[in-house]
Amino acid sequence: MKSAALWLAAAVLLSAAAFVLGEYHNDVYRKLLLWIALALSYNFIFGIAGQVTFSHFAFYGIGAYGIVILLFYAALPWPLAILGAIALCVVLALAVAIPATRLEGFYLALATMAFAQLFIVVLNEGGSVTGGTGGLASYRLPRIAGLDLTGRTYTVVIVLLVLATAAVLRRIDNSWFGRACRAVRDNAEAAAAMGIDVARTKVIAFTVASVLAGIAGMAYAFVDNTVNPPIFGLENAFLLLFMVIVGGSGRHAGAVVGTVLLYLLPFVLSPLIGQHHALVFGVLMVAAILLQPRGLIALYDRFARR
Amino acid sequence: MQDFLELAVGAAASGCIYGLLALAYLVMIRPTGIINFAVGEWAMVGAFGGFLVLTQWHWPYGLGMAAIIAFMLLVGWLTERITVRPLLERGAPVLAPILALLGILVVFRESISLIFGPDPHQVPYPFGFGRLEIGPLAGSYQSFFMIGTSLAVFAAAWYFFERTVAGKCFEAVALNRRAAALMGINLARVTALSFAAGGAIAGLAGILIGPNISAHYLMGVPLAIQGFTALVIGGVGRVAGALLGGLLLAFAEQLTVRYAPVPPGYAQGVPLVLLMIFLIVRPTGLLKARA
Numbered sequence: 001m002k003s004a005a006l007w008l009a010a011a012v013l014l015s016a017a018a019f020v021l022g023e024y025h026n027d028v029y030r031k032l033l034l035w036i037a038l039a040l041s042y043n044f045i046f047g048i049a050g051q052v053t054f055s056h057f058a059f060y061g062i063g064a065y066g067i068v069i070l071l072f073y074a075a076l077p078w079p080l081a082i083l084g085a086i087a088l089c090v091v092l093a094l095a096v097a098i099p100a101t102r103l104e105g106f107y108l109a110l111a112t113m114a115f116a117q118l119f120i121v122v123l124n125e126g127g128s129v130t131g132g133t134g135g136l137a138s139y140r141l142p143r144i145a146g147l148d149l150t151g152r153t154y155t156v157v158i159v160l161l162v163l164a165t166a167a168v169l170r171r172i173d174n175s176w177f178g179r180a181c182r183a184v185r186d187n188a189e190a191a192a193a194m195g196i197d198v199a200r201t202k203v204i205a206f207t208v209a210s211v212l213a214g215i216a217g218m219a220y221a222f223v224d225n226t227v228n229p230p231i232f233g234l235e236n237a238f239l240l241l242f243m244v245i246v247g248g249s250g251r252h253a254g255a256v257v258g259t260v261l262l263y264l265l266p267f268v269l270s271p272l273i274g275q276h277h278a279l280v281f282g283v284l285m286v287a288a289i290l291l292q293p294r295g296l297i298a299l300y301d302r303f304a305r306r
Numbered sequence: 307m308q309d310f311l312e313l314a315v316g317a318a319a320s321g322c323i324y325g326l327l328a329l330a331y332l333v334m335i336r337p338t339g340i341i342n343f344a345v346g347e348w349a350m351v352g353a354f355g356g357f358l359v360l361t362q363w364h365w366p367y368g369l370g371m372a373a374i375i376a377f378m379l380l381v382g383w384l385t386e387r388i389t390v391r392p393l394l395e396r397g398a399p400v401l402a403p404i405l406a407l408l409g410i411l412v413v414f415r416e417s418i419s420l421i422f423g424p425d426p427h428q429v430p431y432p433f434g435f436g437r438l439e440i441g442p443l444a445g446s447y448q449s450f451f452m453i454g455t456s457l458a459v460f461a462a463a464w465y466f467f468e469r470t471v472a473g474k475c476f477e478a479v480a481l482n483r484r485a486a487a488l489m490g491i492n493l494a495r496v497t498a499l500s501f502a503a504g505g506a507i508a509g510l511a512g513i514l515i516g517p518n519i520s521a522h523y524l525m526g527v528p529l530a531i532q533g534f535t536a537l538v539i540g541g542v543g544r545v546a547g548a549l550l551g552g553l554l555l556a557f558a559e560q561l562t563v564r565y566a567p568v569p570p571g572y573a574q575g576v577p578l579v580l581l582m583i584f585l586i587v588r589p590t591g592l593l594k595a596r597a
Contacts, residue, residue, distance in 0.1 A: 100582075107589065110585065117578050242409070282416060284409075285405075285408070285409030285412070286413065289409065290392055
């Protein structure tokens, strides 16, 4: 009962922000919220299940392109298009996960990186279906159940999406499956000895996280009303990894802290160093691993305990 | 046939570059288990070194190349000193230095783009634009220069690992770190040397490929992927595997562009597909490590 009230309060507060902020800041806010949704699900596969992957943004893109292509190229009604895009994410996630999660450590990262790069190649060469290097544009969100979900209302939709993602992941994390994921991360042999099916745990964790990324991507498709290949490339996949590590991997709050910090940093830094804020991200990433491997959230813990 | 032989020289030249990058990975992976994805960025630094020293300062080619390689030894050693050694000394999990090196990758790339700007820069050819014919084989001077230099590096690497005591130390560390340390091998020194050597080899690959693709701050990651694919095809066990993997990858790429009935854009997918297939089907590579 108490936690339901907390979730409701969070939904109201985060939605209220949309009505305080102006048009431009709403756009920034929506993108920040989507980054948080991605960081939460990436934290699940990387921080909690211990699998380094670079395909998270590819699944974000599969969701985004999937919904646009199904709605406007295949002209499906919206409930079918949403289900179709989710189904596409599930099928592709399983197709990547079942063979790839057998790979150990960074070899999995490179296999998923190859998949993500291949996705970009397919987008660039996809002709009229994917719109090639220019991507797809000039489409609009249809009225859903008679509602016009554009502008500030759409920010509320994304707030609900982020909270739903957080709720699902918290629920999974606190279940036996979440503990199985942590056991596999910390010591796969010991986990297997305790009766955990290591391969299945990895496949399910990867699929859940990737499908959540795909759903966030479906929401992203109508933020700018355009999708194009560079958004879903390796650059952002690296940035997502940096966000989770700087914030504190394995902790939901850490993922949120890291994302907010690294997302807002360029706005502060650009008057000083222009477009080179990635340099600062790289330095922060190295510093985090060397000096504070459990991330900024661990600093907060130390402070709170006093 | 003429067409194929022409293509073969070019493919062999690119294959040697991929092989050098695979070798750079290999000298670091063998003793430490660390996959240093920043090798592509090191190659980029080498290519920009070529632009700076050879194009802007007009140094003679041999001297410039030696200076860049010396500088890259330093870059590799410093990278190890700053990011890898503190983590190894602390006993951090093996993934920690790998991820820290991804941060270093971004630092290198952004520093270069900050210093040199986003435009491509020309790196000179050591022997100009001429064309050389050896029997039925024909190609540019640069292709033959790339092949010759790479083969010399591979011969030296083979000699080092197979015939010298220092090379045996590397192998001992690769086989069993703990036992090697107990035998009196200085692990910290082997790790530092492997990173310095990796930096020099990757930098050399950058100088060699520089004239063909121009020095550009985004050239690193594609090279890193191609080099790693070559490594996975050949297997991390042996020096020859890196060269074999590089050559196979380059031929697969060039043959796809030339003969396969797919749009040329899909040729970029060749290393990616090969990487996935080899990782999943044959993760040990084509050549087995010697027991």
